[in-house]
Amino acid sequence: MIIRPRSGKLLLVTQPDHAHLAAEILSLWRADDLPRHPRRPELIFAVREHDNGWREPDAAPRVRPGGGAPMPFFEAPLELRTEIWYRGVDRFSQEHPWASLLILEHALRLHRGERQDPDWQEFFSTLEERRRVLLEAAVETLGGSGAELSEDISRDYRFLELADLLSLAVCSGWQGEYECAGYEIEAQEDRLLLSPFPLAGTTRFRLRCREIDDRSYRDAVDLGVSLASARWQDREIRLEPSS
Structure with a gap:
């Protein structure tokens, strides 16, 4: 769950809804030759489902140990993250092996800072074995070598x-300047300014979210009751060219 404090409330966005917004943005991408990319449908599918492993925990979110605030996604313990990423990689591995490889790559890169931590070694070794199996299957169906396909994945x-x-920037309400993949990004809560601009023009998107009181919750049941009574809403998100 992505949690954004706002005027005495907590704005909550599930990881799958965040991923859906990411895919909506990419589906309108005109730059980087993406409209003619041979794997464009699989790319957009991978982006839409890159956090699919969070479906189950986001349906029953936790509170921080001992009660208090809802637990944000980045505080999830190792055992929960392991479960999330194994499930997220495996769920579509038969129907969408290329998307599964990209989701697996995402998991490895997100947690690369834990490479030297002994507690994380099983996580990395398990995902690397899954990667080997998926790559072998991709070589059989797509041709080429494992090394060539690894470059395509990157x-x-x-x-x-x-x-x-x-x-993530707009779901979290970030403010600041960032750089990624050759793009300069200025985040202004629900608004993103990009240079160069990859869409046809200023574009509005809808973000599915809920609001609950910003208070201490006794346990997951207390949080669940508040969430059950919270109305779903669509929040407007804007992407604009930098001036």
Whole structure:
């Protein structure tokens, strides 16, 4: 769950809804030769489903240990993250192996800072074995070598990385300047300014979210009751060219 404090409330966005926004942005992307990319449909699918492993935990979110605020996604413990990424990679591995490889790449890159942590070694070794199996299957169906397809994964991954950052910035209400994949990004809460601009023109998107009181919650049940009574809403998001 992405949690954004706002005027005495907490704006909550599920990881799958964040990923849906990322895919909506990428589906209108005109730059980087993406409209003619041979794997464009699979790329957009990967972006839309890159956080699919969060479906289950976001349906029943936790509070921080001992009660208090809802637990944001970046505080999820190792065992939960492991479960999320294994499930996220495996869910579409038969129907969409290329998307699964990109989701797996995302998991590895997100957690690269933990490479030397002994507690994380099983996570990395398990995902690397899954990657080997998926790559072998991709070589059989797509041709080429494992090394060539690995390079294609790295090239394709930049689209996932960029779309993920753009969506995360507005879902989280960031303010500041960022750079990713050759783009300069200025985040202004619900508005993003980009240079160069990759869409046809200023574009509005809708972000699905809920608001609950910014208070201490006793446990997951207390939080769940508040969420059940919270009305879903669509928040307007704007992408504009930098002036």
